[in-house]
Amino acid sequence: MSALVEIRDLWIEGRSDETWSPIINGASLRLNKGEVLGLIGESGAGKSTLGLAAMGFTRDGVRISKGSVMFDGIDLINASAAKKRDLLGKRIAYVAQSAAASFNPAHKLIDQHTEGPVQHGVMSRAESVQDGIELYRRLRLPNPEEIGFRYPHQVSGGQLQRAMTAMAMSCRPDLIIFDEPTTALDVTTQIEVLASIRDIVEQFDTAAIYITHDLAVVAQMADRIKVLLKGDEVEEADTRTMLAQPKEDYTKTLWAVRAFERPQKPAVHTGATPVVSVQNVSAAYGKIQVLHDVSFDIHEGRTVAVVGESGSGKSTTARCITGLLPPTSGVIEFDGQPLPANYKSRNKDQLRQAQMIYQMADTALNPRTTIGDIIGRPVQFYMGLTGKQRRRRVEELLDEIELPAAQYYDRLPSELSGGQKQRIGIARALAAEPKFIICDEVTSALDQLVAEGILKLLARLQDDLKLSYMFITHDLATVKAIADEVVVMKEGKVVEQGPKHDMFVPPHHPYTDLLLSSVPEMDPDWLTNLLNERGVDNIGDAAVDKMS
Amino acid sequence: MHSIIRIILQRLALGLLTLFVVSVVIFTAVNMLPGDFAQAILGQGATPEAVDAIRKDLGLDQPPVTRYFQWLGGALQGDLGNSFAQANFASFVGADSGVRTTVAQQIAPRFANTMFLAAVTACIAVPVSLVLGILAALFRNSVFDRATNVTTLTSISSPEFFLAYVLILFLAVLNPMLPSLSNIFEGMSFGERLEKTLLPALTLTLVVTAHMMRMTRAAIINLLASPYIEMARLKGMSPMRVIVKHALPNALAPIINVIALNLAYLITGVVVVEVVFVYPGIGQLFVDSVKIRDIPVVQACCLIFAAAYILLNLLADILSILSNPRLRHPK
Numbered sequence: 043m044s045a046l047v048e049i050r051d052l053w054i055e056g057r058s059d060e061t062w063s064p065i066i067n068g069a070s071l072r073l074n075k076g077e078v079l080g081l082i083g084e085s086g087a088g089k090s091t092l093g094l095a096a097m098g099f100t101r102d103g104v105r106i107s108k109g110s111v112m113f114d115g116i117d118l119i120n121a122s123a124a125k126k127r128d129l130l131g132k133r134i135a136y137v138a139q140s141a142a143a144s145f146n147p148a149h150k151l152i153d154q155h156t157e158g159p160v161q162h163g164v165m166s167r168a169e170s171v172q173d174g175i176e177l178y179r180r181l182r183l184p185n186p187e188e189i190g191f192r193y194p195h196q197v198s199g200g201q202l203q204r205a206m207t208a209m210a211m212s213c214r215p216d217l218i219i220f221d222e223p224t225t226a227l228d229v230t231t232q233i234e235v236l237a238s239i240r241d242i243v244e245q246f247d248t249a250a251i252y253i254t255h256d257l258a259v260v261a262q263m264a265d266r267i268k269v270l271l272k273g274d275e276v277e278e279a280d281t282r283t284m285l286a287q288p289k290e291d292y293t294k295t296l297w298a299v300r301a302f303e304r305p306q307k308p309a310v311h312t313g314a315t316p317v318v319s320v321q322n323v324s325a326a327y328g329k330i331q332v333l334h335d336v337s338f339d340i341h342e343g344r345t346v347a348v349v350g351e352s353g354s355g356k357s358t359t360a361r362c363i364t365g366l367l368p369p370t371s372g373v374i375e376f377d378g379q380p381l382p383a384n385y386k387s388r389n390k391d392q393l394r395q396a397q398m399i400y401q402m403a404d405t406a407l408n409p410r411t412t413i414g415d416i417i418g419r420p421v422q423f424y425m426g427l428t429g430k431q432r433r434r435r436v437e438e439l440l441d442e443i444e445l446p447a448a449q450y451y452d453r454l455p456s457e458l459s460g461g462q463k464q465r466i467g468i469a470r471a472l473a474a475e476p477k478f479i480i481c482d483e484v485t486s487a488l489d490q491l492v493a494e495g496i497l498k499l500l501a502r503l504q505d506d507l508k509l510s511y512m513f514i515t516h517d518l519a520t521v522k523a524i525a526d527e528v529v530v531m532k533e534g535k536v537v538e539q540g541p542k543h544d545m546f547v548p549p550h551h552p553y554t555d556l557l558l559s560s561v562p563e564m565d566p567d568w569l570t571n572l573l574n575e576r577g578v579d580n581i582g583d584a585a586v587d588k589m590s
Numbered sequence: 591m592h593s594i595i596r597i598i599l600q601r602l603a604l605g606l607l608t609l610f611v612v613s614v615v616i617f618t619a620v621n622m623l624p625g626d627f628a629q630a631i632l633g634q635g636a637t638p639e640a641v642d643a644i645r646k647d648l649g650l651d652q653p654p655v656t657r658y659f660q661w662l663g664g665a666l667q668g669d670l671g672n673s674f675a676q677a678n679f680a681s682f683v684g685a686d687s688g689v690r691t692t693v694a695q696q697i698a699p700r701f702a703n704t705m706f707l708a709a710v711t712a713c714i715a716v717p718v719s720l721v722l723g724i725l726a727a728l729f730r731n732s733v734f735d736r737a738t739n740v741t742t743l744t745s746i747s748s749p750e751f752f753l754a755y756v757l758i759l760f761l762a763v764l765n766p767m768l769p770s771l772s773n774i775f776e777g778m779s780f781g782e783r784l785e786k787t788l789l790p791a792l793t794l795t796l797v798v799t800a801h802m803m804r805m806t807r808a809a810i811i812n813l814l815a816s817p818y819i820e821m822a823r824l825k826g827m828s829p830m831r832v833i834v835k836h837a838l839p840n841a842l843a844p845i846i847n848v849i850a851l852n853l854a855y856l857i858t859g860v861v862v863v864e865v866v867f868v869y870p871g872i873g874q875l876f877v878d879s880v881k882i883r884d885i886p887v888v889q890a891c892c893l894i895f896a897a898a899y900i901l902l903n904l905l906a907d908i909l910s911i912l913s914n915p916r917l918r919h920p921k
Contacts, residue, residue, distance in 0.1 A: 099824060102815070130826035143817040148839035148915055157835075158825045193915045209825075 045112075046216055046249050047073040047096055052109035054091055054100070054273075065091050065104065067273045075216065076247040080264030080281070082254060082296075084489035085460070087270040089253045093219045096251055097134050098126050114216065131158040135210035137239075139222040141202035145194035152190030155209045164213045177208035180245070181238040199352075200231035204238050211242060218243070220252045224259060228351040228516055229560040236262055236562075237573055255489060257296060258562035261285055262569040269293050281566050295491065297564070302494050302523045304501055306543060310341045315378045317342050317478050317510040318363065318396070323372030325362050332358050333369070333534045338527075340478065343504060345511040347525035347542075349518065349557065355534040356514045360480045363512070364396055376478075394424045397471035401483035403463035407455040413440070413466055414451040420473040439469040443499060461492035468499065478510045485520055497524050518561045522546065530554045594917060601907055605900045609893075612900075613665070616892040617658045620885055626650075627674050627883040648674060661889065670694050670893075671886040693890045697872065701894065703774060704871040707794070708856035710787050715795040716802065716849055723806025723845075728833050730811060742800035754793045754866040761789060772867040790867045794860060798852040805848040809841035816840075843910035850906030857902075858895040 054066040066088045073079050073096075081089045091104060098111055098118030111118040113134065118126065130136075135158075138144035146154060156170035165173065171190070178186035181204040194202060203223055210218050223239065224232040240263060243250050252263045260267055260281075267284045269276040269292070277290045288294050316339035325333040333355050340346045348356045361367040363374055365385030374381045376395060382388050400406035407416055417436045421427050427435050437447035443465040455463055464484060471479050481500065485493035501524060503509060515521060521528060521542070529539040530553065538551040545554065562568060628644040629636065645651050649660070664671055670693035722742070726735045745753060762770035772786045810833055813819060822836040861873030872891060879887035911917050 094824075097824065101820070127826040127828065130824055132826060136821070136824040138817055138821060140817060144821040146818040146822070146836050146840070148836075157822075157827070161825075161827060161831070193919050195916050196919060 044115075045072045046075045046077075046114055047071065047251075048110075048112045049092075049096060050110045050112075052092070052095060052111065053107045054088070054095060055105055055107050056091075057103045057105075062105070062107075065273050066095070068109070069270070069273075069275050071096070071268065073217070073249050073251065076249055077266070078243060078250045078252055078264045080252045080254065080260035080267040081270060082257060082260050082267060083270035083276075084255060084491065086272065088273040089255075089270055090221050092270070093221055093251050093253045094136075096217075097130060097136060097219060099130070128162070131215075132162040132164060132213045133215050134217045134219070135213070135215040137203075137206050137210045137218060137220045137223050140226050141206040141223075142194065142199055142226075144206065145202060147194055150191055150193055151197065151205050151209075155190060155205070155212055158209070158212050162213055170212060174208060174212065177211055177242075178205065180242060181205075181208055182234065183208075198231075200227050200235055203227065203235050207235075207239055207242065211246065211248075214246060215248065217249045217251070220250055220263075222254050225254065225256070229518070229562075230351060230556060232259070232562070233560050233569070233572070236569060239263070240569070256562065257285075258564050258568070261564055261566045262562060269296070285564055285566065302497060304524055307344065307526050309541070310344065314341060316340055316375075317377060318512070319375040319378075320359065320363065321373045321375065323359070323362050323369045323374065325358055325367055325369045327358075327367075331370075331534070333362065335372070336531075336534070336536055337372075338529045338536065338539055340510045340512055342477070342510055343508045344526045345504065345513050345524055346527045346529060347513045347515060347521040348529045348531060349515060349521055350531035351516060351557075353533075354531040356516075356531055357482060358534070359531070360398070360482055360512065360514060363480065364398060390424065394474045395476050396478045396480065397474050397476040398480045398482065399464070399467045399471050399484050402487055403460065403467045404455075404487075406467055407463060409455055411454075412451070413453050413455070413458075416455070416466060417469050417473050420470060424474045435473070439472055442472060442503070443469045445469075459492075460488055461495060464488065464496055465499065468496075468503070472503070472507075476509070478512070480512045480514070482514045483516070484513075486515065486517060493520070494523075500524065518558060530557065593920060594911060597911060597917075598908055601904050605904050608900055609896060612896040613662060613893060614658070616889055616896070617654075617661065620888050620892070621654055623880070623883060623885075627885065630883050631674075661886075665890075665893065668694075670697070670890040673887050674882075674884045693886045696887060697875065697890055697894070699776070700870060700872045700875045703869065704857060704860070704873065706783065707787055707790055707860070707869065707871060708853065710784065710791040711794040711798070711856050712853055714791060715798050715852070718795065719799045719802035719849075720806055720845070722799070723803040724810065724833060724838065726803065726807040727810035727814075727837070728829055730807070735807075738803065742803055745796040746798075746800035750793065750797055750860075750862045751866050753796050754790070754863055757789055757793055757796075758866075761792075770867070772869040774870065787869075790860075790863050790869050793863050793866075794856060798855065801852055802845070802848050806841070806845050809844045810837045813837045813840055839913070842913040846909045846913065847903075847906045850902040854899045854902045857898045 049069060049071040052066055052069045053064065055062040056065045069088075069092055071079070071092070081093060083089050091100075094100065095106060095111060096113075098113070098121060100106060106119055109119075113129065116125075116129070118129075121129075145151065152171055152174055155174040156165075156167050159165040159170040159173070160167050164170075174190055175186050178189055183189050183201055183204055189197065189201070189205070197205065207223070220239065224235050227235060236259065242248075250263075252260060254260050264281050266278065266280050268278040269284075269290070271292050276292050277284075277288070279289075284293070285297075288297055318340040320336055320338050323333055323336045324331065336355070336359055338346065348359065350356050358367065362369045365374075365381065365383065365388055368383035374383075376392065381392055385393065414433070414436055417439055418432050421432050421435045421439075425435070433451075436451065440447040440450055445462060445465055450458075450462075455466070458466065467484070484500075485496050488496065497520065500511065504511060511524075513520070513524060525542045527540065528542050528545040530537050530545075530551065532553050537553050538545070546558070548555070550558065559572060626641075626645075627648070628641045628650065632640055632644065642651070649657060652660075661671065673691050673693050673696050722738050726738050729735050758770045761768045768789050769786055770789065772790055774783050774786050778786075814837060819832060819836055822832045827836070859873075860871065861877055863869070864871040864873045872894070876888065876891040878884075879891065
């Protein structure tokens with residue numbers, strides 16, 4: 043059988059400043075008709091670059107220096123721009139990571155859907171509209187007849203991701219590149235999208251390259267898996283072999299990340315005053331009520347994980363605790379004392395005691411300020427240290443987060459990696475010497491190995507400094523790793539709370555059950571079994587609707 | 591849709607408030623002008639009695655606050671007052687004809703001419719700038735892009751009168767295609783008017799094109815790194831289609847704002863070009879009125895200029911809002 047795509051010894055370089063540095067070092071890849079290949083690796087491994095190169099496409103500032111890319115006998119590297127344009131969209135399609143960003147905000151979904159078929163002369167607009175509606179139906183989008191006539195901002199993220207898959211299918215291509223299509227989605231939404239993608243790829247016998255950093259996801263989707271590390275190919279094998287017997291050490295470490303779990307702490311003795319006590323808090327944005335009667339306690343030295351899908355009120359609860367959003371009713375107590383609702387009415391000491399670490403370390407650090415100043419500012423503001431004392435304290439803090447002060451004190455955030463930036467965020471929170479830290483999805487933008495490092499650091503700091511954490515996350519693996527207690531939220535309400543070991547043992551609240559069962563597992567049959575269990579039409583939305 | 595109407599009403603109210611503040615500033619500034627109309631018209635040898643009489647007749651003896659509210663009250667009812675310069679002071683020699691020219695009568699034809707010139711210029715400059723901007727974005731960093739940038743920057747950096755004389759030299763003197771004098775008057779046919787207006791309009795086009803063209807180019811290029819542009823390219827769309835269909839609709843807001851600013855400039859700032867071509871627009875009237883301290887006309891002109899700026903910016907705001915589907919179609 044001749045290959046649909048054949049990449050041989052491909053070298054790709056990227057330009058930074060004035061020099062070209064390697065991104066892909068001699069990758070080879072072969073994909074047959076109707077086959078799904080999983081490309082896996084951390085960010086910066088060159089997965090997306092390789093995926094795009096399979097379409098004969100390079101981003102600005104990236105060039106192919108050597109090697110060949112053949113698609114169905116056509117040399118994509120030497121093909122003219124017009125020849126490639128004729129293939130793109132028509133025979134090779136692309137599904138991007140963030141459908142919300144990759145749909146043009148100025149046009150309706152159906153207009154973007156029909157653009158490919160009409161411009162490539164595959165179908166008339168009317169035919170393509172009908173076909174689009176049919177694809178929406180097959181991808182189990184709600185209201186397939188009318189959803190296409192909405193603008194992207196009027197459709198939810200999971201639905202947009204399916205609409206983008208439909209758009210990729212619009213010309214019935216031979217090959218689709220899926221570039222992390224579910225990374226930005228909640229676990230419950232992810233399942234629907236995964237199932238839809240898998241079905242439609244099977245129905246039309248489309249070949250696919252599925253790019254992801256999530257092993258459990260790729261296990262469900264791919265026939266074969268290829269592992270990349272910093273532009274080098276690590277190994278390739280069929281999915282079952284790869285999962286059962288990874289050969290290379292790097293692959294094994296990827297597989298092992300999920301094993302980190304803190305030992306269970308003894309129960310808090312009754313009558314102890316919690317560090318933070320959220321009591322019957324309700325809150326609203328304008329007229330829209332977003333929190334309903336939320337209550338939970340966080341004790342000294344403990345981690346309370348708040349889990350739920352996006353929009354469930356996790357971050358809003360954090361905003362209430364910090365006083366950024368004064369609740370409409372209810373009280374926040376700190377060490378048994380009620381806190382003023384608005385942060386403006388809190389004194390410096392009350393402000394100091396509760397600190398935050400943010401999801402996007404990139405945007406949470408001032409890009410024009412050196413590390414020394416970023417950490418030094420709260421040291422000066424809260425602790426009143428200046429000059430040499432301030433510097434010494436900042437150096438201690440850098441030491442605490444395992445970054446050598448001599449090397450990092452004068453650097454700018456742009457000179458650090460994602461994980462290092464997040465460590466700076468932690469040091470900045472520690473600078474105020476708080477008792478309580480809110481961690482808002484602090485590991486979700488990081489690769490698994492790096493995320494594990496951050497979790498271990500947070501765990502050590504908690505033991506050393508008796509810190510209490512409120513850990514906001516949608517990732518249940520993180521919960522398993524670090525939490526002592528779990529609060530499950532849905533639509534602004536607490537649906538279940540309790541010690542971690544209780545939460546991971548049935549029986550659960552049905553919503554907790556849905557969340558737990560939606561976390562992909564490293565078993566290639568997991569998705570199939572789960573869909574059978576839930577009944578094919580009963581995935582995601584439907585399952586949630588049933589419960590509420 | 592209701593939210594859009596509310597936003598528009600809010601902007602309108604803010605615009606009116608701005609206009610009110612501007613009217614105070616105008617009145618104060620004009621009254622701080624050195625010199626006095628009565629003194630200026632009667633000359634050095636005037637008797638104090640004659641000066642007082644004229645001042646009294648024009649209401650200049652009233653305290654400034656009273657005069658401001660009289661002026662504002664009149665302006666609100668559409669009465670901008672009477673021109674000092676055209677007033678018939680014959681009454682002081684006992685032969686009052688009773689005829690006085692109102693400010694409105696004086697300004698109306700001049701303002702119409704200015705609007706005509708601005709409209710002709712806009713009809714040339716806006717499409718040219720947009721097309722040049724789109725092409726420059728499409729062929730960015732090419733020879734065409736650089737040539738367009740250099741040419742438009744040169745023309746915006748040159749003094750307006752210089753551009754005007756260069757155009758006169760080439761289009762009226764060396765190749766007599768267009769008239770070098772734009773003395774238009776009532777009763778001219780539209781075609782004649784247009785012909786006479788073409789040279790000043792071309793001069794102004796050279797002045798305003800650079801801004802709009804460069805903003806169009808920059809706003810489009812700014813978006814070319816967006817994921818949805820990459821998506822369009824990965825769908826195999828042609829570069830032209832990517833820019834016109836995918837980038838331009840999302841780049842409209844900044845472009846509209848720059849167009850509005852330039853249109854406002856065309857209404858308020860073209861006095862040099864008017865003088866060069868002897869075009870009877872409002873700019874010349876304004877300068878003349880300042881010279882002879884004809885306060886009601888100066889104030890009225892300032893008010894019209896301010897209103898033009900506010901109105902055009904308001905229009906730009908509204909169009910920007912309408913170009914954004916998030917605001918047009920809320921969830």
